[in-house]
Amino acid sequence: MNESRSEAYAAAGVDITAGYKSVELMKKHIQRTETPGVCSDVGGFGGLFQPDMTGMKEPVLVSGTDGVGTKLKIALLMDKHDTIGIDCVAMCVNDIICCGAKPLFFLDYIACGKNVPERIAEIVKGVCEGCIQAGCALIGGETAEHPGMMPEDDYDLAGYSTGIVDKAQIIDNKTMKAGDVVIALPSTGVHSNGFSLVRKVFDVENADLEAPVEKLGGKSLGETLLTPTRIYVKPVLALLKEVAVKGISHITGGGFYENIPRSIPDGLGAKITRSQVKVLPIFDLIAEKGGISERDMFNTFNMGVGMSIVVAAEDAEKALRILKDNGEEAYVIGEIIESEDKITII
Incomplete structure (x- = not known):
């Protein structure tokens, strides 16, 4: 001692x-x-x-x-x-x-x-x-x-x-081209960004954080908000061994609009299909309770997508299979297009 x-x-x-x-x-x-x-x-x-x-x-x-x-x-x-x-x-x-x-x-x-x-x-x-x-x-x-x-x-x-x-294995966006596919890796919730807004919306200092919430599947608000950020390292490393990944974005503060463009070169953009994004209930509750526009939600939170990955269209099915085999229920949310706008959500 x-x-x-x-x-x-x-x-x-x-x-x-x-x-x-x-x-x-x-x-x-x-x-x-x-x-x-x-x-x-x-x-x-x-x-x-x-x-x-x-x-x-x-x-x-x-x-x-x-x-x-x-x-x-x-x-x-x-x-x-x-x-x-x-x-x-x-x-x-x-x-x-x-x-x-x-x-x-x-x-x-x-x-x-x-x-x-x-x-x-x-x-x-x-x-x-x-x-x-x-x-x-x-x-x-x-x-x-x-x-x-x-x-x-x-x-x-x-x-x-x-x-x-x-x-030689560093992921850059030099080979990205129109027609490539954008794959989503689901988040576990709010992760670790946007909590200044979350705290304001729910007035957490005065809220009952332990009461079950029907819209959250019976979980409490506190339990839902404390759900840990998902760690994507092992499934992504498994993917990199077998598929040529062209870009990866960690969706953190700034949401889709700030983070997805960071992995896309000039002259190209990501076209995200809104109806394909599997938004988690906590984000619907935040938007409803706070009266927050969809544009602001997608520019603040991950909305249920913790990471996006770009691969060639011909590699998409294989990539999805590998990710699923490694515990990720990944799915396609969009494609890369020729555009001066780095991201479009339609």
């Missing part, structure tokens, strides 16, 4: 012994994420990882960082903290996979008003579950107490991940 303790620091609001206890509680979760390449234990000054670059001619590292945003407010109101870490991992690794890279490792950062070791361990438990779903290792992190800057019960969570891809 670490004997370090500062009475003066504790009087200022920082209990360093709580940090030691947090680490001890989270170790069993972190150990579950270990993958070949991990070269260090948690607690050092840096996380060490030796990547396997066998068969790669020009390995390229791809990095991503993100947070969970104000979805954390729902976790705090529900006093449920064991899934929010999945969201944090998802927001990073789902971006990395858009380049075709396999995530290697992850690091997290938790800032809190007061370190409650059991709660910190629950947060990290979720991070570890996300890492397992993504096939990467949690090799380090940091928990910082911010007394006087944050309320005692408050915290923020951010993460960082690095992946690797052979340069």
